[in-house]
Amino acid sequence: IYILAIESSCDDTAAAVLKDNVVLSNVVARQHIHEEYGGVVPELASRAHQQNIVPVVDVALKKAGITRDQLSAVAFTQGPGLMGSLLVGTSFAKSLAMALQIPLIAVNHMHAHILAHFIKEEGFAMPEFPFLALTISGGHTQIVKVNSFFDLEIIGETTDDAVGEAFDKSAKILGLPYPGGPLIDQLAKEGNPKRFPFTRPKVDGLDFSFSGLKTQILYFIQKNQAANPNFIEENKADICASIQHIIIEILMEKLKLAVSTTGINQIAIGGGVSANSGIRQTLVDAQSKYGWKTFIPKFEYTTDNAAMIGIVGYHRYLEERFTATDVVAKARIEF
Ligand code: ATP
Numbered sequence: 340i341y342i343l344a345i346e347s348s349c350d351d352t353a354a355a356v357l358k359d360n361v362v363l364s365n366v367v368a369r370q371h372i373h374e375e376y377g378g379v380v381p382e383l384a385s386r387a388h389q390q391n392i393v394p395v396v397d398v399a400l401k402k403a404g405i406t407r408d409q410l411s412a413v414a415f416t417q418g419p420g421l422m423g424s425l426l427v428g429t430s431f432a433k434s435l436a437m438a439l440q441i442p443l444i445a446v447n448h449m450h451a452h453i454l455a456h457f458i459k460e461e462g463f464a465m466p467e468f469p470f471l472a473l474t475i476s477g478g479h480t481q482i483v484k485v486n487s488f489f490d491l492e493i494i495g496e497t498t499d500d501a502v503g504e505a506f507d508k509s510a511k512i513l514g515l516p517y518p519g520g521p522l523i524d525q526l527a528k529e530g531n532p533k534r535f536p537f538t539r540p541k542v543d544g545l546d547f548s549f550s551g552l553k554t555q556i557l558y559f560i561q562k563n564q565a566a567n568p569n570f571i572e573e574n575k576a577d578i579c580a581s582i583q584h585i586i587i588e589i590l591m592e593k594l595k596l597a598v599s600t601t602g603i604n605q606i607a608i609g610g611g612v613s614a615n616s617g618i619r620q621t622l623v624d625a626q627s628k629y630g631w632k633t634f635i636p637k638f639e640y641t642t643d644n645a646a647m648i649g650i651v652g653y654h655r656y657l658e659e660r661f662t663a664t665d666v667v668a669k670a671r672i673e674f
């Protein structure tokens with residue numbers, strides 16, 4: 340089975356080709372224009388998708404070494420995401436499926452961040468059902484109980500900002516460019532995580548909150564900068580390491596609670612923030628420390644990509660869960 344997958348939910352235009360659960364090509368056209376604005380500008384994102392989608396799909400097919408008429412189905416991101424961005428991928432996928440007279444498959448982007456673990460890759464094991472997925476990305480922070488490919492329950496989520504926003508907004512306070520998450524990760528490697536202790540928010544149950552942390556960091560920086568205008572410059576690595584440290588503590592506190600309440604100790608992380616080296620290391624250490632079985636995705640399947648859309652497409656194809664061609668893009672969507 341050959342699946343062509345298209346992802347255009349935010350600012351990256353991506354296409355991939357899968358042969359069953361193996362990725363033959365995985366192409367991403369990044370939009371750097373947003374860096375100048377300190378965040379994604381929806382109108383610019385949509386326009387860039389329109390320019391990129393045809394060449395990106397062509398490159399994906401070429402790299403996979405197949406032609407359009409060999410495709411079994413077209414999968415695409417229906418949501419969640421930016422409406423103008425989603426529309427480009429949705430209309431392209433619909434037209435292509437209709438022209439080729441093959442099935443169309445709508446995919447939930449957050450479902451894809453989780454099922455990315457089922458892409459067959461040497462050296463990467465697949466979780467067994469049921470498992471817990473911690474999805475941490477630019478727009479979401481969720482703990483999901485995954486009972487099967489298509490039975491997923493959100494058991495905890497953020498009540499305000501997502502983890503990715505906590506990283507990006509903290510970076511902005513430090514004067515770092517957008518998206519700041521990867522830069523904090525980089526700088527944190529040289530810093531002392533215990534130097535500036537931030538406090539954890541108190542949130543009941545398995546839910547998260549990150550907006551208080553952002554304010555805490557803002558006041559902390561303002562106070563110290565007032566006393567010493569070079570405070571950020573002189574302590575950048577320690578500040579980044581301390582921010583990353585508290586974020587990891589918040590995530591781990593809830594994961595431990597999720598494991599004890601569900602009795603499930605298989606944990607898979609996913610989403611853009613799962614690229615973070617500190618989070619990855621903490622999850623690796625949790626295997627010996629807590630006896631968990633942890634699953635960390637291959638780096639290229641963490642931030643937005645189309646291969647993850649393709650693997651959901653493949654599993655939907657096997658169960659003939661196809662989508663009618665009058666389907667519409669959805670900015671918000673449930674599992
Ligand atoms: P969603 O998946 O919720 O719709 P999105 O698709 O915009 O949101 P992703 O591409 O999944 O988001 O993730 C992007 C986020 O990941 C950004 O906030 C970015 O800063 C963060 N991120 C990427 N790499 C790292 C890293 N190494 N450390 C911390 N954060 C990171």
Ligand code: FE
Pocket residue numbers: 448452476477610611642643
């Ligand atoms: Fe994403």
